[in-house]
Amino acid sequence: MDPIIGVAKKDVKTFFRERGTVFWTIAFPVLMLLLFTAIFGREIPFTANIGIVNDDKTTPIPIAANIISGLNETKVFNVKIFENKTEALEALNATSIRAVITIPENFAFNLTTGMPASVSLVVDETNPDTARLVRDGIRTFFAEFYREFNKNYTEPISVIEESSITQQRIGYKEYIVPGVLCYPLLFSSMVASTGAIVYERERGTLKKIRASPIRPLNMLFGKTLAALFQTTISILIIAVLAVFLLGPKVNWNIPLLVPIVFLGSMNGIAIGLLISCIGRSPQEASGAATTIGIVLQFFIGMYFPLEYLPEYLQQVGRAIPMTYAAQAVRDIMIRNAMLSDILQPMVVLIISAIILYAVGVLLYKRWVEKE
Amino acid sequence: MGEKRIIEVEGLVKHYGEVTALDGVSFSVEEGEIFGLLGPNGAGKTTLMEILCGLRRFNEGKATILGFDLVKDSRKVRGMIGFCPQETLLYDLLSVLENLAFSASLYSLNRKKFKERVDFSSKVLGVGEFLNRKVQQLSGGMKRRANLAASIIHDPPIVILDEPTVGFDPNIKREFWELIKTLKNHGKTVLLSTHDMYEADELCNRVAIMDKGKIVALDKPHVLKKTIGGEASIHIKVKDTQTKKALKPLDKYSHILRDNEIQIFVTNPWEIMPEVSNKLISQGILTEKIEIVEPTLEDVFIKLTGRKLTEE
Structure with a gap:
């Protein structure tokens, strides 16, 4: 037999005998296609919560009520009514609504008497895509509303956009930099920790470690520290390059970012350790880590908001610890979130890390006993 | 050689599914002796050694190391053994010294003790001349010496060597035999497996001949040869x-x-x-x-x- 054919034949046979490797090789394209179909292969039923403040208390006809019901009827917006603008802006900053429309005094009078009529609009700018959809939707609604209301008047309703005090208009790079910063939480941490144990097993050096008195948990912590080091390097490089190449106008709140990124990395590393204990061969483990990493990046809101996903996939995203890390990083960098704002994701990340490590130790013990 | 029994094994049984790798193995090793397990491949030598090192569980029987139960006191027992398997378990990209430091860390050696042991490895095992070289740059013989040094960096009273000279050319084999004798002279109890009858004859104070998971004879080599070999x-x-x-x-x-x-x-x-x-x-x-x-x-x-x- 030709040696080239011989080598190829041997490798193909080996591939088919490693059932896990075959599984991940098939699972990767299947998962990717299913995921892309679920996310992009449908009419995205975009909906957004918006707030309305009605300052036109003397309106002779229920124009405000018509606006509210009209907005609700679009099925794009869910309208919440606020007593005053301050309350509405607080809700906007807390991301419970995406925009605030204020109907000013004399709005109905002006509209019915042919005078120029306007409403003010404040849009949540922290997600450029969502902001664009909301802004366009509201402008289109008021243009249509005007035409429906009185075709005789020539002066349309103006939508005057205001900036929120606490929110600045951000571009796509401001949106994407926090997401990219989370990239190492998924890939560097997971792949590094998977590789760490797989390497020992492949080299046979795990035998030496197992023959020593080191406890399984200590062994996993040692691996975690090394993976954490690698993850930190990746994060620092991304952060420095992002500052110099993109120069995003974001809030680099280091004291808050460090604990969140640390906890996110710990979760990624723990998942990597679990994968390495499940994988029967190095190829299987690295295939699993890469596939899971690539698939998870769509679920944790790194590149686009979780709301873009179908509801059932959003639920999957909410079950992944790194989603909370990614959201917290974005909140710190874009929304200037404070410690109190990120306490909940921190608690979630701490609990999930503890659970994942506990499962990791059990699996590692079971795995080494089977060796 | 002392009279103290360092390793005691009673009725050890190990199954791998349908296959019985060890079938009621019993023996004891005395302090300071070189004890050999001689047998062909598949006799159960490696399984027995890996059980004694805590790498495998067994189905039946009992084993104690320096009086400590292998199962109940497994961490303590592992600290008393220096296990040197057939393959070289070193990290190629690290230097010999870095490999020794890693092995020492597994046994929580302090800096002073580590320095002493590096000195021992340099003088007695001869790793001093290539201490700072990366493992990937070493010859086969150097790697084996470094491997042995890493295995006993924590100064264990018992050294377990699985086929220590397999694949060696005669000169290096003889050199390694001298190292093993040196370990004995430094008070170590050595348990080694081999399928080389000359190695067993040359090195061992006593030999257990294994076949199909059983010990079929056990005594001093000259006694075995005289009473059974004719x-x-x-x-x-x-x-x-x-x-x-x-x-x-x-x-x-x-x-x-x-x-x-x-x-x-x-x-x-x-x-x-x-x-x-x-x-x-x-x-x-x-x-x-x-x-x-x-x-x-x-x-x-x-x-x-x-x-x-x-x-x-």
Whole structure:
């Protein structure tokens, strides 16, 4: 037999005998296609919560009520009514609504008497895509509303956009930099920790470690520290390059970012350790880590908001610890979130890390006993 | 050698599914001795050693190391053993010193003790000359020495060596044998497995011969050879055309013909050999070789199992 054919034949046979490797090789394209179909292969039923403040208390006809019901009827917006603008802006900053429309005094009078009529609009700018959809939707609604209301008047309703005090208009790079910063939480941490144990097993050096008195948990912590080091390097490089190449106008709140990124990395590393204990061969483990990493990046809101996903996939995203890390990083960098704002994701990340490590130790013990 | 029993194994049984790798193995190793497990591949030597090192569980039986139970006190036991498997378990991209430091960390060695042990490894095991070289730059012999140094960096009282010289050329093998003897001289108790009868003969104070998961004989090598391997014999090689003719004058002795070689079994071969030689000369038969051959552990193994050590 030709040696080239011989080598190829041997490798193909080996591939088919490693059932896990075959599984991940098939699972990767299947998962990717299913995921892309679920996310992009449908009419995205975009909906957004918006707030309305009605300052036109003397309106002779229920124009405000018509606006509210009209907005609700679009099925794009869910309208919440606020007593005053301050309350509405607080809700906007807390991301419970995406925009605030204020109907000013004399709005109905002006509209019915042919005078120029306007409403003010404040849009949540922290997600450029969502902001664009909301802004366009509201402008289109008021243009249509005007035409429906009185075709005789020539002066349309103006939508005057205001900036929120606490929110600045951000571009796509401001949106994407926090997401990219989370990239190492998924890939560097997971792949590094998977590789760490797989390497020992492949080299046979795990035998030496197992023959020593080191406890399984200590062994996993040692691996975690090394993976954490690698993850930190990746994060620092991304952060420095992002500052110099993109120069995003974001809030680099280091004291808050460090604990969140640390906890996110710990979760990624723990998942990597679990994968390495499940994988029967190095190829299987690295295939699993890469596939899971690539698939998870769509679920944790790194590149686009979780709301873009179908509801059932959003639920999957909410079950992944790194989603909370990614959201917290974005909140710190874009929304200037404070410690109190990120306490909940921190608690979630701490609990999930503890659970994942506990499962990791059990699996590692079971795995080494089977060796 | 002391009388103290360092390793005690009673009725150890290990199954791998349907296969029984160890079938009621019992033995003890005394302080300061080199104890050999001799047997062909698949005899259960490696399984037994890996069980003693805490790498595998067993199904039945009991084992203690320095009085500590292998299962109940597994962490303590692992700290008392230096395990050096067949393969070189070093990190290629690290230097020998870095590898030693890593191994020391597994046993929580402090800096002072580590320095002492590095000095020991440098002087006694001869790793000093390549301490700062990366493992990938070392020769096979150097790697084995570094591997041994890493295995006993924590100064364990017991050293377990699994086929320590397999694949070595004769010179390096002999060099390694000296290292093992040195370990014994430094008070270590050594348990080694081998399928090399000369190695077992050269190194071991006592040998357990294993076959199919059982110990079929256990004693000092010379006792085994004498009691089971039989007496020394006279081996005669003549020209192929004269073999038949040569057998006639030797009829009075108990003899066999194996591989064109006449083997004579007598109780006093040294006294008989001149007589045999003269008889052949008187018949005009030229001998190519005539020698007295002592029994080997291979003979012991063949007598006990009917197979050679090299057969699977």
